[in-house]
Every structure is written in structure tokens, then in C-alpha cells.
Amino acid sequence: MNLSTSQLYLRLLSYVKPYWRVFAASILGTAIAAATEPLLPALLKPMLDGTFVQKDDFVIRWAPLIIILIFLVRGIAGFVATYAINWVGNKVVMDLRGEMFRKLLTLPTAYYDNHATGNLISKLTFDVTQVTAAATSVVTVTIRDSIIIAGLMGWLLYLNWKLTLLSLIVTPAVALVIYTINRRLRNSSRDSQRAMGNVTQVIEESVGAHKVVKLFGGQQYEEQRFTSETNWMRRHAMKQAAAAAANVPLVQLVAAVALAVIIYLATAQAKTDATSVGGFLSFVAAMLMLTAPIKRLTGISEHMQRGLAAAESVFELLDTASEPDAGTVAIGRARGALHIEHLNFAYQSESTDEKSAIRQALSDICLDIPAGQTVALVGASGSGKSTLANLVPRFYLPGSGRITLDGHNLNELTLTSLRANIALVSQEVLLFNDTLAANIAYGQTRAVSESEIVAAATAAHAMEFIREWPEGLNTLVGERGVKLSGGQRQRIAIARAILKDAPVLILDEATSALDSESERHVQAALETLMQGRTTLVIAHRLSTIEKADRIVVLHKGEIAEIGTHSELLAKNGVYAQLHSVQFSPGAHLIPQDAQG
Missing domain, CATH: 3.40.50.300 (P-loop containing nucleotide triphosphate hydrolases)
Structure with a gap:
């Protein structure tokens, strides 16, 4: 199976399509929750200027209530989004497992001759669960954080468009880091899933042949096999963890350098009274709040690559040709000649x-x-x-x-x-x-x-x-x-x-x-x-x-x-x-x- 990343992902999303209404509810909840995020730094400017500088009674009275209202709406929308996306994710896993099991029942005998039972079990029990995040939560996280980033960037452009455009210089560097890390994550995810299949195979053989193991004193040999396979699995998992762990800090470091330069320039503007105290703090708060969604967006690549590697394994099984059954004659009860x-x-x-x-x-x-x-x-x-x-x-x-x-x-x-x-x-x-x-x-x-x-x-x-x-x-x-x-x-x-x-x-x-x-x-x-x-x-x-x-x-x-x-x-x-x-x-x- 030689599908491109986009083809693989679109095929994976096709399993979400039957549940588009619930998925849409999750997207809506996510969008509402995300839309409340830029409101917080946007409130800082009128609240600080209106209370500490202008002493406005209306702002002093209503600002706390508006903050409570924002978090109430955000909490309800977040619950709906999280519950709905988990419901869809579990449905997708159940559907994929069902389709995989039906495929197993139709595969030719030669396929079973050439594939270890443990690896097939691992596909149904482990690999399929890895696709959930790629098919569901990755989408909602991308939508949520894209809305948050767009909202915060819009507010930043409104406050100071020159400094905001300066921050976009880091985009190519961030993209290069993400691309490099993604390749390592996909490869390590494939290796990890293969290792899991081998571990399952050792367990299945040792449990199924436990009498032979005991009688012939094979406990130490089986333990060595299990330790060897689990160690390979650990090594692949650590490669995956290393790539994932390096992803976010590298992106954050690039962003932090840009943020430091921008804050320095914004401080210089504040000295010349080119911006108010509320405007300055609002700008800095919005810039700081950008780091969290950027961190999440770069972090989802781990789940995405793991899910796509698992999807390759799942679709490889689903695309295997079933037993040929081109016959058209239903013989009824035969005589037996x-x-x-x-x-x-x-x-x-x-x-x-x-x-x-x-x-x-x-x-x-x-x-x-x-x-x-x-x-x-x-x-x-x-x-x-x-x-x-x-x-x-x-x-x-x-x-x-x-x-x-x-x-x-x-x-x-x-x-x-x-x-x-x-x-x-x-x-x-x-x-x-x-x-x-x-x-x-x-x-x-x-x-x-x-x-x-x-x-x-x-x-x-x-x-x-x-x-x-x-x-x-x-x-x-x-x-x-x-x-x-x-x-x-x-x-x-x-x-x-x-x-x-x-x-x-x-x-x-x-x-x-x-x-x-x-x-x-x-x-x-x-x-x-x-x-x-x-x-x-x-x-x-x-x-x-x-x-x-x-x-x-x-x-x-x-x-x-x-x-x-x-x-x-x-x-x-x-x-x-x-x-x-x-x-x-x-x-x-x-x-x-x-x-x-």
C-alpha cells in the first residue's frame, strides 16, 4: 500500500463521516471554547485602563462578571467538545475493529500460513487504538488552536501591526523543526507497532504452549525472548519519546527568541508613550498566550504520526485480498461425486x-x-x-x-x-x-x-x-x-x-x-x-x-x-x-x- 500522507489521512477521516453530526457538535464546542481565549487579553486593555487610569465605575462593576461569564461558556463548550470527540473516537475504533475482524474471517489460508498470530492480534488490539487521535482529536485540537492563534494574532495586529508582523519571521524555522521531527516520529511509530506485534506473539506462544514450556524447562528461554522483544519495544518507544520531547522545546525556543525581541521593542514604545499601560500588558499577555496553542499544535504531530503509522498497518490488513470467490453456481445439496x-x-x-x-x-x-x-x-x-x-x-x-x-x-x-x-x-x-x-x-x-x-x-x-x-x-x-x-x-x-x-x-x-x-x-x-x-x-x-x-x-x-x-x-x-x-x-x- 503506497498511499501519500494526505490520501492516508483522508481515508482515515472517511470513518468519521458516518458520525459527522456528533463530530460537528465537537467542532462547534471547540470553536466556541477557542473563541473565548483571545477575549481575555482583549479585556486587559479596557479593564486596566478603565480601572487604574480612568477609574471608570462601569468597568469596575462589570469586568469581574464578564470574566465569570467567559469561563462559564468556555467550560460548557469544552465539555461538549471533549465528550463528543471521545464518543466519535471510540465509534471509529469499534468500526475499524469490526471491519478488520470481518476481513480476518475472509482471508485465504495462505495468509495465515505466512503471518504470525500474535502480529494479527496486535493489529486488532493495539494498532487500531493508535488511529483514534489522528482521526478525531488531532482535528479538534488543530481547529481549536488555529482559532485561538488567529484570534490572538488579530488582536495583536490591532494593537501593533508592525511588531506582530515581526513575529512571523520565526514561521519558516518552526516549520523546518516540525517537518524533521515528523519524519522521525513516523518511522519510530512503525517500528514500535512491529515490536508490539512480536511481544504479543511471544506471549501468545508461551501461554498456548505452557505445558511444553514447563515440561522442557523453557521458562528461562521464554523469559529471554520476552525480555528481548520488550527491550526492542522500549528502545523504539524511547526514540519516539525523544523525538516528541525535542519537538515542543525547539519550537518554543524559536518562539521565545522572537517574543523576547518583540517585548524589548514594545517596552521601548511604552517609554515614548506610544502605547498605554493596558495596551502594553494586553500585547504581552496575548504574545505569551500564543505559546500554549503553538505548543499544542506542534505536539499533535506525535499523535498524528503515530496514528498514520498505525493506519498504514490497519489498511494493509484491510486491503489484503480476501479468498477468491468468483463462483456463481449455488449447488444445493450435492451427491458427493x-x-x-x-x-x-x-x-x-x-x-x-x-x-x-x-x-x-x-x-x-x-x-x-x-x-x-x-x-x-x-x-x-x-x-x-x-x-x-x-x-x-x-x-x-x-x-x-x-x-x-x-x-x-x-x-x-x-x-x-x-x-x-x-x-x-x-x-x-x-x-x-x-x-x-x-x-x-x-x-x-x-x-x-x-x-x-x-x-x-x-x-x-x-x-x-x-x-x-x-x-x-x-x-x-x-x-x-x-x-x-x-x-x-x-x-x-x-x-x-x-x-x-x-x-x-x-x-x-x-x-x-x-x-x-x-x-x-x-x-x-x-x-x-x-x-x-x-x-x-x-x-x-x-x-x-x-x-x-x-x-x-x-x-x-x-x-x-x-x-x-x-x-x-x-x-x-x-x-x-x-x-x-x-x-x-x-x-x-x-x-x-x-x-x-
């Missing part, structure tokens, strides 16, 4: 080089799977089993070739209708921190009755343990289902798939991590689930796929053999080799690579 023709696929890196493919994962795969048939995919690790299964629900797009469902090219189908026909049960079951019932009914677009949930859980052999919980289906499973055993999580996932009742089923290592007792329950549940469905089974444990209608043996991304369990054993090829390795004495000592 899959046909794969000359399929090729290579994983891509984020490199800009033309030869950015990491490796060829699948080469010239041709396979016909009639509706209702169970096909097992076996092979060594890295042979392409999971890749092939991931292409069916279009988690990735093939480089060439095609897959059809009931004769329809998958690319022609809408993602919603395609994925409505596919259910997945994987080795790593992901449950949400919700009730058992909610996890079983997850993603259903219709109202699901408790009886349907119970029926699905019963078919998945899950009600056996659900009844043991005091709250039954209303039991909270904890983060990622931590309160359940591996076998119990698998059966909840199977119940979810049963309730979805999709004609195409993908089983990705669904029993590989289970003990014998759990595997018996899960295998029985899977047999119920597979009935009448087109099923792709990915398995390392060959004993679980002996009943498959066909077994496809993959080797280095190519189909090596196809047949039934007995046919492949008789061929004495790759499958027979894998089988003999697994079932030979000491097979438990064979590395996972050999087992496939």
Missing part, C-alpha cells in the same frame, strides 16, 4: 521473486471418487495427503488442473454452497470456549433443537460422557476444549459433523493421537458418520483404513498406487512396505517419517 483431473499444486512464499514456490506439493493427480465411496490417502509425511484434502474445500487453489463436485468445477461454485457440502474432523480438534451444545451446533444457519443435538451426540458416542457432567450439554469446555480429553474432543467434533449432515466428509488423522479405548469409541462414531457419505480419510495408522473402498498411496506428491487393502498388499509395493514397517516388531520405534 468428486473428480480430480491433472491436479498440480505448489506452496508459495511471500517472496516477490518469480521463482517463489517453496516446493511442488502435488504433481499430475488424477482420481475419480464416486458418491458415497470411502477413499483413504496414505503415504509418508510430506507426500501431499493433507494438501490434496485441503484443495477440496478450496482452502488453497490448484496451480493447474481441476477438481469437480457432481460435475461442477469447484471454482465455479460459491464458497458458501461448496463448504456447506463438506464436513471436517481433524486430529487437532478446535473447540470454542462455549458450551458443549454450542460447539456441536456450531455454524448452523438454522435453529437447532436440543433433541437434534442429543441425537448427534448419541450417534457420536458423546452422550456417554456428557451425562456425567452436572450441567450436561450446558457445560463450558474451556479454551480449545481443555476440560475434555482428546477422545472426548474428537467425539464432539464428530457430533458436529453428524449434525451438519454434509455429503462429503474429510477425516484428517482423526484417531492418530488416541489411546485404544478412546479410539474404539471414536472409530465406532466415525463408522456411523461415514455411512452414505463420500469420505476422504487421511491416516498414518493403516489399521484404521483397511475397510476403505480404495486406498490411494501418495509418494512425493504423486500417486504411487491405488487399490484395496488386500490388492495393495499383494502388489508388494509402497503400501506393503509401509504396512510391514508399521506392523513389524518394534514398529513403535520407527520415526514418524517412516510411518507416514
Whole structure:
């Protein structure tokens, strides 16, 4: 994303547009509060001259009341301005977060492969909050202080236009200081946000893998990682603080030099009676009051640059292309016939080089799977089993070739209708921190009755343990289902798939991590689930796929053999080799690579 500063800022302000009425109220309140500022030095001249010199009773009586009135109006207007701008700012953050989260839900799987979870979380939790000041309060501060400066300058010109014009000499010097500081602030803000993403990533990994950290004694290593990343964050923050801290003093120093010269000249005029006491004090007061708005205006560059750097990060995510969904055919309920023709696929890196493919994962795969048939995919690790299964629900797009469902090219189908026909049960079951019932009914677009949930859980052999919980289906499973055993999580996932009742089923290592007792329950549940469905089974444990209608043996991304369990054993090829390795004495000592 190569947006100029003005384009970036205008895009950011577009998120304020829906709330323009409240924003306008804030601007109005700001303008009213700012307009009262020049009234104070303007009152000094008539008040001092009228009371101490002319002894005017009217001025003596009404001057204190006018001052109270000015501060009353200023206080009310200031409250309205501050409340309104904070309301708009929080609305903008909420809208941006919502849009970012919706974008995350539509990003392709390859994006998640190439981006750390912690960095994505940091964008939603940290970066987006940094844009608030740039989108809202920077505008109001600019308007308020511009009005104050304009008012004070107008009064100064009225009092003594020659001295006032002299003060404008410092403008180029102030502009140069602000420009130089702004560049440093933007760069340090970018670095600080990246560092925050890295810190979030370390926290997320350490918390998620706390058992591994404890068991392998990784506390010191994780502490070093965290200290290193937080130190980088501190260093970037200090660069930012140094630039911001230098900004205001430098501007004030330039302004102070000009102010000193002007006061000296004004004092010389006062000696020659060219100005009155009230006029002189009013002029000096107005000049002194100019320093505060100038300080604030130069200080907002820190918030502006931090906000614009954050906006770059936010819009980078929002501008990332979503999953391609150019399909126009809504297939309805499919029969489940899959046909794969000359399929090729290579994983891509984020490199800009033309030869950015990491490796060829699948080469010239041709396979016909009639509706209702169970096909097992076996092979060594890295042979392409999971890749092939991931292409069916279009988690990735093939480089060439095609897959059809009931004769329809998958690319022609809408993602919603395609994925409505596919259910997945994987080795790593992901449950949400919700009730058992909610996890079983997850993603259903219709109202699901408790009886349907119970029926699905019963078919998945899950009600056996659900009844043991005091709250039954209303039991909270904890983060990622931590309160359940591996076998119990698998059966909840199977119940979810049963309730979805999709004609195409993908089983990705669904029993590989289970003990014998759990595997018996899960295998029985899977047999119920597979009935009448087109099923792709990915398995390392060959004993679980002996009943498959066909077994496809993959080797280095190519189909090596196809047949039934007995046919492949008789061929004495790759499958027979894998089988003999697994079932030979000491097979438990064979590395996972050999087992496939």
C-alpha cells in the first residue's frame, strides 16, 4: 500500500463521516471554547485602563462578571467538545475493529500460513487504538488552536501591526523543526507497532504452549525472548519519546527568541508613550498566550504520526485480498461425486521473486471418487495427503488442473454452497470456549433443537460422557476444549459433523493421537458418520483404513498406487512396505517419517 500522507489521512477521516453530526457538535464546542481565549487579553486593555487610569465605575462593576461569564461558556463548550470527540473516537475504533475482524474471517489460508498470530492480534488490539487521535482529536485540537492563534494574532495586529508582523519571521524555522521531527516520529511509530506485534506473539506462544514450556524447562528461554522483544519495544518507544520531547522545546525556543525581541521593542514604545499601560500588558499577555496553542499544535504531530503509522498497518490488513470467490453456481445439496483431473499444486512464499514456490506439493493427480465411496490417502509425511484434502474445500487453489463436485468445477461454485457440502474432523480438534451444545451446533444457519443435538451426540458416542457432567450439554469446555480429553474432543467434533449432515466428509488423522479405548469409541462414531457419505480419510495408522473402498498411496506428491487393502498388499509395493514397517516388531520405534 503506497498511499501519500494526505490520501492516508483522508481515508482515515472517511470513518468519521458516518458520525459527522456528533463530530460537528465537537467542532462547534471547540470553536466556541477557542473563541473565548483571545477575549481575555482583549479585556486587559479596557479593564486596566478603565480601572487604574480612568477609574471608570462601569468597568469596575462589570469586568469581574464578564470574566465569570467567559469561563462559564468556555467550560460548557469544552465539555461538549471533549465528550463528543471521545464518543466519535471510540465509534471509529469499534468500526475499524469490526471491519478488520470481518476481513480476518475472509482471508485465504495462505495468509495465515505466512503471518504470525500474535502480529494479527496486535493489529486488532493495539494498532487500531493508535488511529483514534489522528482521526478525531488531532482535528479538534488543530481547529481549536488555529482559532485561538488567529484570534490572538488579530488582536495583536490591532494593537501593533508592525511588531506582530515581526513575529512571523520565526514561521519558516518552526516549520523546518516540525517537518524533521515528523519524519522521525513516523518511522519510530512503525517500528514500535512491529515490536508490539512480536511481544504479543511471544506471549501468545508461551501461554498456548505452557505445558511444553514447563515440561522442557523453557521458562528461562521464554523469559529471554520476552525480555528481548520488550527491550526492542522500549528502545523504539524511547526514540519516539525523544523525538516528541525535542519537538515542543525547539519550537518554543524559536518562539521565545522572537517574543523576547518583540517585548524589548514594545517596552521601548511604552517609554515614548506610544502605547498605554493596558495596551502594553494586553500585547504581552496575548504574545505569551500564543505559546500554549503553538505548543499544542506542534505536539499533535506525535499523535498524528503515530496514528498514520498505525493506519498504514490497519489498511494493509484491510486491503489484503480476501479468498477468491468468483463462483456463481449455488449447488444445493450435492451427491458427493468428486473428480480430480491433472491436479498440480505448489506452496508459495511471500517472496516477490518469480521463482517463489517453496516446493511442488502435488504433481499430475488424477482420481475419480464416486458418491458415497470411502477413499483413504496414505503415504509418508510430506507426500501431499493433507494438501490434496485441503484443495477440496478450496482452502488453497490448484496451480493447474481441476477438481469437480457432481460435475461442477469447484471454482465455479460459491464458497458458501461448496463448504456447506463438506464436513471436517481433524486430529487437532478446535473447540470454542462455549458450551458443549454450542460447539456441536456450531455454524448452523438454522435453529437447532436440543433433541437434534442429543441425537448427534448419541450417534457420536458423546452422550456417554456428557451425562456425567452436572450441567450436561450446558457445560463450558474451556479454551480449545481443555476440560475434555482428546477422545472426548474428537467425539464432539464428530457430533458436529453428524449434525451438519454434509455429503462429503474429510477425516484428517482423526484417531492418530488416541489411546485404544478412546479410539474404539471414536472409530465406532466415525463408522456411523461415514455411512452414505463420500469420505476422504487421511491416516498414518493403516489399521484404521483397511475397510476403505480404495486406498490411494501418495509418494512425493504423486500417486504411487491405488487399490484395496488386500490388492495393495499383494502388489508388494509402497503400501506393503509401509504396512510391514508399521506392523513389524518394534514398529513403535520407527520415526514418524517412516510411518507416514
